[in-house]
Amino acid sequence: PLPEVLDEAMIHAVVHGFYDGIRKDALLGPIFDGAIAPEEWPVHLAKMCDFWSATLLRTDRYEGRPLPPHLAIPELGEQHFRRWLTLFRATVERLCPPEVADLFLDRALRIAHSFRLAIAFSRGE
Numbered sequence: 645p646l647p648e649v650l651d652e653a654m655i656h657a658v659v660h661g662f663y664d665g666i667r668k669d670a671l672l673g674p675i676f677d678g679a680i681a682p683e684e685w686p687v688h689l690a691k692m693c694d695f696w697s698a699t700l701l702r703t704d705r706y707e708g709r710p711l712p713p714h715l716a717i718p719e720l721g722e723q724h725f726r727r728w729l730t731l732f733r734a735t736v737e738r739l740c741p742p743e744v745a746d747l748f749l750d751r752a753l754r755i756a757h758s759f760r761l762a763i764a765f766s767r768g769e
């Protein structure tokens with residue numbers, strides 16, 4: 645059963661807290677700013693709230709395909725995934741009780757791994 649404290653408000657706090665940090669990050673900030681225009685950020689953040697809501701609360705708010713935009717970032721590599729996951733871990737550990745932080749992290753790790761495999765495959769590695 646899902647912990648009761650995991651709700652849309654917590655997802656909103658995690659998503660907004662995480663991307664506030666990412667946009668200021670020296671390694672990841674430029675990648676996001678290259679892909680998302682300033683006026684598009686509210687759309688991206690709303691989409692990421694939908695994504696996590698669908699992923700963790702099994703709502704049907706996200707029906708997109710997460711992989712393609714990542715395949716379209718040519719420089720995306722291991723160091724970016726490590727940084728992304730470090731920042732994500734710090735965010736959920738700061739904002740969520742441990743059992744909720746674990747749910748976020750477990751999902752993020754699995755998806756990051758599937759992205760890494762797909763990127764390697766698409767580059768013929």
Ligand code: HEM
Nearest residue numbers: 672675676679695708709710713724725728751752755756
């Ligand atoms: C979208 C970067 C890892 C989930 C995006 C976009 C960028 C990006 C720039 C926006 C693309 C666009 O709108 O043109 C990155 C980087 C990552 C990373 C640099 C780390 C190396 C992840 C991980 C997850 C994730 C681990 C899942 C846990 C998503 C989703 C979208 C997205 C769901 C929206 C896709 C859609 O348009 O429907 N990412 N990402 N990303 N990312 Fe990531």
